Amino acid sequence: MKYKLKNIARQLALMLLVIWTVVSLVTLLIEIVPGDPATVILGETATQEQIENFNLKHGLDRAAFFFSYNSPDGFKWNGADNRYLDYWKGLLTGDLGKSFRTDRPVRDMIFERYPSTIMLAIAAMLVAIGIALPLGVLAGSRKNSLVDNGASFFALLGISLPTFVIGPFLVYIFAVQLGWFAPTGSANPEDIILPAVTLGAALSAILTRMIRSSVIEELGEDYVRTARAKGLSERVVIYKHVLKNGLIPVVTILGLQLGVLLAGAIITEKIFNWQGLGLLLLEDGIGKRDYRLVQGCVLVISVTFIVANSLTDLVYRRLDPRIRIS
Amino acid sequence: MNRLTYIGLAIALIVILAAIFAPWIATADFTAQNLGLRYASPSGDHWFGTDALGRDVFSRVVFGARISLQVGISVVFVSAIFGTVIGAIAGFYGGFVDKFLSGYVFNVFLAFPGLLLAIALVAFLGSGIGKLILALCIIGWVGYARVMRGQVLKVREYDYVQAARALGASNMRILFTHILPNAIQPLIVQASLGMAGAVLSEASLSFLGLGIPPPAPSWGTMIDEARGFDILYSAPHVMFFPGLAIALTVLAFNFIGDGLREYLDPKQRAR
Numbered sequence: 001m002k003y004k005l006k007n008i009a010r011q012l013a014l015m016l017l018v019i020w021t022v023v024s025l026v027t028l029l030i031e032i033v034p035g036d037p038a039t040v041i042l043g044e045t046a047t048q049e050q051i052e053n054f055n056l057k058h059g060l061d062r063a064a065f066f067f068s069y070n071s072p073d074g075f076k077w078n079g080a081d082n083r084y085l086d087y088w089k090g091l092l093t094g095d096l097g098k099s100f101r102t103d104r105p106v107r108d109m110i111f112e113r114y115p116s117t118i119m120l121a122i123a124a125m126l127v128a129i130g131i132a133l134p135l136g137v138l139a140g141s142r143k144n145s146l147v148d149n150g151a152s153f154f155a156l157l158g159i160s161l162p163t164f165v166i167g168p169f170l171v172y173i174f175a176v177q178l179g180w181f182a183p184t185g186s187a188n189p190e191d192i193i194l195p196a197v198t199l200g201a202a203l204s205a206i207l208t209r210m211i212r213s214s215v216i217e218e219l220g221e222d223y224v225r226t227a228r229a230k231g232l233s234e235r236v237v238i239y240k241h242v243l244k245n246g247l248i249p250v251v252t253i254l255g256l257q258l259g260v261l262l263a264g265a266i267i268t269e270k271i272f273n274w275q276g277l278g279l280l281l282l283e284d285g286i287g288k289r290d291y292r293l294v295q296g297c298v299l300v301i302s303v304t305f306i307v308a309n310s311l312t313d314l315v316y317r318r319l320d321p322r323i324r325i326s
Numbered sequence: 327m328n329r330l331t332y333i334g335l336a337i338a339l340i341v342i343l344a345a346i347f348a349p350w351i352a353t354a355d356f357t358a359q360n361l362g363l364r365y366a367s368p369s370g371d372h373w374f375g376t377d378a379l380g381r382d383v384f385s386r387v388v389f390g391a392r393i394s395l396q397v398g399i400s401v402v403f404v405s406a407i408f409g410t411v412i413g414a415i416a417g418f419y420g421g422f423v424d425k426f427l428s429g430y431v432f433n434v435f436l437a438f439p440g441l442l443l444a445i446a447l448v449a450f451l452g453s454g455i456g457k458l459i460l461a462l463c464i465i466g467w468v469g470y471a472r473v474m475r476g477q478v479l480k481v482r483e484y485d486y487v488q489a490a491r492a493l494g495a496s497n498m499r500i501l502f503t504h505i506l507p508n509a510i511q512p513l514i515v516q517a518s519l520g521m522a523g524a525v526l527s528e529a530s531l532s533f534l535g536l537g538i539p540p541p542a543p544s545w546g547t548m549i550d551e552a553r554g555f556d557i558l559y560s561a562p563h564v565m566f567f568p569g570l571a572i573a574l575t576v577l578a579f580n581f582i583g584d585g586l587r588e589y590l591d592p593k594q595r596a597r
Contacts, residue, residue, distance in 0.1 A: 263439035
């Protein structure tokens with residue numbers, strides 16, 4: 001018990017350290033923008049006064065970091081009066097700053113879009129599990145059969161075909177040729193199907209491979225022989241005994257892949273014009289050079305990813321007693 | 327090596343040859359516009375048809391191989407060297423250095439979803455091929471570092487390394503002449519998979535409009551320009567051929583990586 005708590009504490013400490021670093025990096029990213037954000041936003045024709053007002057409003061008039069360096073003066077200590085700390089202070093009160101373009105709080109803009117991205121990611125995960133579970137079990141329990149080879153080929157395709165090839169391809173078949181779905185948008189409930197399949201395709205391929213090799217490995221274990229020897233049907237052996245053990249690594253992959261899905265969602269959202277966080281980042285953030293908004297989006301996606309990973313790790317430890325001991 | 331590996335090698339060879347001999351293979355200037363011939367279907371004159379500006383899709387796909395491979399090779403080369411050195415340092419010196427590098431630095435870089443970090447870097451740095459390569463190296467090196475660290479940890483306890491140490495070899499000599507050659511195999515696998523990853527990332531970023539700016543014929547940009555409903559309806563070939571090119575190239579390097587891994591790992595070979 002004591003050992004377990006120590007492990008959880010260490011895990012949490014690492015998570016906080018990583019979050020701190022990631023937030024710091026994102027905070028400082030705005031400093032590498034070539035030129036001056038105010039000129040970029042306001043245009044070349046802006047007056048000195050407009051630029052000063054803009055900088056004052058967004059805190060850009062303050063020093064960037066604890067110290068600064070320029071060649072004639074050398075290092076200069078700025079003290080606690082700097083933008084890096086400003087951003088942190090804002091974060092701790094749940095404030096991500098104001099959009100450079102619309103002056104709206106970045107937090108509000110992000111959390112308007114956050115639910116639809118999470119919905120898309122979860123739908124993609126369900127699609128992936130729905131495809132991978134039967135296919136992986138079938139392929140694993142009939143190793144080297146026609147089904148197995150077919151599943152392996154499908155998995156390779158899914159891994160190698162990029163999202164932005166699968167997406168337009170699905171649109172071409174199901175929206176252009178068959179007319180079953182709208183090509184873009186999210187007006188109807190069924191509009192989530194094509195984006196979810198597009199986003200989940202790569203994951204379903206990875207999962208199929210994992211479940212297959214997991215099933216093959218577990219089928220060689222002694223307990224399977226015992227279960228078969230006492231006369232259980234193959235169905236019960238596979239679904240009750242093998243899957244229970246074989247799914248443990250799959251759970252980990254699901255957690256780790258959530259971040260990949262969130263990043264992949266940026267591409268999927270662009271293909272289907274799905275109004276989520278990715279489109280916000282691309283169109284309103286990067287497209288309009290709204291650096292404050294870009295910072296916020298990158299931050300929220302990364303932190304979601306880190307938290308999901310750390311939670312997965314903890315769940316994984318609970319599921320598999322062997323890891324808890326070693 | 328299995329059949330798929332050879333298929334992968336064959337496709338990769340075709341892509342490499344296409345990139346090298348692009349000016350001789352291409353049937354037209356890849357920037358030459360012909361507005362009278364927009365969205366023409368594939369024909370004897372234009373094997374893959376023409377795009378929105380009447381440019382020859384075949385020539386653009388062929389020249390696109392140059393961009394993909396240029397980015398892929400640069401990224402693999404730079405990130406492999408950097409990652410190998412850092413990984414070797416972590417594995418070889420151990421102790422605090424290793425704790426800091428593998429326990430903290432690697433975790434930070436793995437904490438970002440790769441594509442998101444690349445998008446963020448390009449968004450703030452601006453676009454262009456050099457910056458794109460830099461961004462992909464920043465997300466790519468940590469994979470090599472982890473592989474190298476693991477190998478060094480394994481190899482450094484072998485008897486022949488202990489023997490070399492007993493004979494008074496310097497750390498650098500042990501690292502470069504005794505450990506590195508024995509740790510290189512998994513690095514080659516990683517490089518091959520990394521090549522697939524880099525080609526894919528370049529195309530993804532170009533698709534998002536954050537990679538190589540037009541009129542350069544990046545496969546990702548070509549797909550982005552051709553994915554509208556009307557274009558898919560009337561001229562699906564404009565999207566199909568660059569899509570096929572990306573898919574085959576990525577597939578080829580994945581085949582090679584998977585095949586090499588199986589070939590180099592006797593445990594898997596026996597199965």
